[in-house]
Amino acid sequence: MADTIFGSGNDQWVCPNDRQLALRAKLQTGWSVHTYQTEKQRRSQHLSPAEVEIILQVIQRAERLDILEQQRIGRLVERLETM
Structure with missing residues (x-):
């Protein structure tokens, strides 16, 4: 190729x-061009506490949505089995 x-x-x-x-x-x-960054460059790219909090909130929301989706699918499967 x-x-x-x-x-x-x-x-x-x-x-x-x-x-x-x-x-x-x-x-x-x-x-990527970012693969070969120096340790100093990596340290200067730390996230602020506010950014970390936002990321954690997004992850928690995604986990809640995942649980709700699993429950919804479970109910659909249950309805299908009882038909």
């Missing part, structure tokens, strides 16, 4: 194929 080439001249970028991406995933090296 051919790799896709972007750009022209000396700054060409080759899109990694699926095999390369799978290997990078196993090695946890990633493919």
